[in-house]
Amino acid sequence: MAEYRKELEGQPREKILKLAQRITDRIGHKVTVEDPEYWGLAAVVTDEMAEIALHMKVRKPMRLSDFVRVTKKEEAYLEKILYEMSYVGLLEYNWENEDHEKQWVLPPFVPGSAEFVNMHPEVIEEHPEVAHFFDQMTRLPLDKVTAKVPLGGAGIGMHVIPVEKAIHAINETKDIEHISHWLKKYDGKYAASPCSCRMSRASMGEGCGDDPQDWCIGVGDMADYLVETKKGHYVTYEEVLEILQRAEDNGFVHQITNIDGENKIFAICNCNVNICNALRTSQLYNTPNMSRSAYVAKVTKQDCVACGARTIVIKTELTVMTQEQLPARQLVRHILRFKAI
Numbered sequence: 017m018a019e020y021r022k023e024l025e026g027q028p029r030e031k032i033l034k035l036a037q038r039i040t041d042r043i044g045h046k047v048t049v050e051d052p053e054y055w056g057l058a059a060v061v062t063d064e065m066a067e068i069a070l071h072m073k074v075r076k077p078m079r080l081s082d083f084v085r086v087t088k089k090e091e092a093y094l095e096k097i098l099y100e101m102s103y104v105g106l107l108e109y110n111w112e113n114e115d116h117e118k119q120w121v122l123p124p125f126v127p128g129s130a131e132f133v134n135m136h137p138e139v140i141e142e143h144p145e146v147a148h149f150f151d152q153m154t155r156l157p158l159d160k161v162t163a164k165v166p167l168g169g170a171g172i173g174m175h176v177i178p179v180e181k182a183i184h185a186i187n188e189t190k191d192i193e194h195i196s197h198w199l200k201k202y203d204g205k206y207a208a209s210p211c212s213c214r215m216s217r218a219s220m221g222e223g224c225g226d227d228p229q230d231w232c233i234g235v236g237d238m239a240d241y242l243v244e245t246k247k248g249h250y251v252t253y254e255e256v257l258e259i260l261q262r263a264e265d266n267g268f269v270h271q272i273t274n275i276d277g278e279n280k281i282f283a284i285c286n287c288n289v290n291i292c293n294a295l296r297t298s299q300l301y302n303t304p305n306m307s308r309s310a311y312v313a314k315v316t317k318q319d320c321v322a323c324g325a326r327t328i329v330i331k332t333e334l335t336v337m338t339q340e341q342l343p344a345r346q347l348v349r350h351i352l353r354f355k356a357i
Contacts, residue, residue, distance in 0.1 A: 031066035032058050039074055041124055041157045052156070053125065056149025060104045060133055068097060069106060069122055077112070077119035103245045104139070105132025110237035125153040126293075127273060134212035135247040140219045147216035154293040195270060198235060198281055199256060206256050207239035208232070209248030217291045224290045230259060231268075231286045238282040259286065269295060 028049045036053035037046070047053045057066075071086045072078055083094045098120055101107045106129050109120045123129055130150040134140060140147055199206065214228035233256055234242045242248030251259070263270065263286035271294060272281045289295050 028054075029058060029063060029066075031063045031070065032061060035061070035066045035069050038070065039122065039125055039129070043157075052149045052152040056125075056130065056133070056146055056153070057106075059143040059146050059149070060139060061106055065097060065101045065104075065106060068094070069101065072120075072122040074122050074124055077110070077121050079113075079117055079119045083120075102241070105129050105135065108132065108238070108241055110241070112237065126150070126157070127275065130154075131212040132247065134216040135210055137210070137215060140215060144219055147219040150212065150216045151220065151293065154297060158297055195260060195284060198272065198284065199253060202235040204253060205236055205239045206251050206253070207234045207242040207248040208251045208255070208259060209234060209242045211285070213291055213293050214288065222291065224288050226288055231263070233259065233284045235282060235284065271295075
């Protein structure tokens with residue numbers, strides 16, 4: 017892309033090119049300097065960082081002792097550069113092992129480093145190409161696979177949290193009651209961070225007018241990662257509920273990460289359907305399975321009284337709503353959830 021030629025001048029940075037090829041999940045694609053995988057990384061990753069990262073495999077944790085063994089470098093040097101790599105968003109880390117020892121992970125681009133890079137406003141300002149990097153990495157890898165994705169997303173990206181409860185007050189939803197399952201699971205460790213979708217798309221001139229701050233909530237070890245790498249700040253359970261309620265009031269869609277199986281998440285996002293890169297994928301490809309929940313919505317004849325309302329049964333509980341009773345943005349959200357009806 018012409019606007020990023022400043023990153024492409026001179027000889028290709030071979031370590032960046034190799035790293036981009038390692039991380040990309042585009043099927044059968046050989047990365048070149050013209051690709052977002054290359055110029056997105058080139059904007060924020062040094063060759064020194066790339067050299068360390070090339071000892072890693074995507075989503076395969078490594079402890080400090082592992083880095084010492086494979087790089088032959090001193091612990092002090094490695095601790096410093098691993099923090100720098102985490103700060104820019106190339107790496108994430110957690111303590112999810114039996115020894116509760118810190119381990120670093122090379123994530124995919126999405127969900128992963130392309131988002132983390134876009135959580136520092138000063139980085140977006142200095143390197144506006146990273147916003148386009150994030151945009152393209154939400155689309156390009158899915159060109160060949162999106163239409164084949166089953167209900168619930170099959171571990172790709174994120175998916176919408178279902179209602180799961182009857183809506184007692186017709187004009188509001190009860191999503192927060194379901195989200196509290198995840199909040200309680202992570203026992204008070206939460207961090208609020210800016211929305212990378214809102215910030216990056218605003219940088220591209222395609223923003224929605226929302227304040228991007230504090231819409232994404234990291235839980236568990238991700239909360240520590242966000243705070244320690246200056247991407248977020250700790251919040252209490254009550255503050256999280258306030259954020260979720262504001263999202264409800266604005267008709268935003270609650271989504272959770274979907275790449276670690278049914279017993280783990282690392283983030284809850286409150287997404288605006290106008291600019292969310294995850295929801296947009298379903299709309300671009302007309303494949304709602306990418307975003308909708310794994311619950312199947314259906315009408316049951318014995319419960320229907322032909323009132324003209326939208327009747328939805330989820331896990332045997334009845335929800336009734338009409339288009340007139342839902343604000344427009346909430347209606348869009350429910351259509352996304354219950355596309356099968």
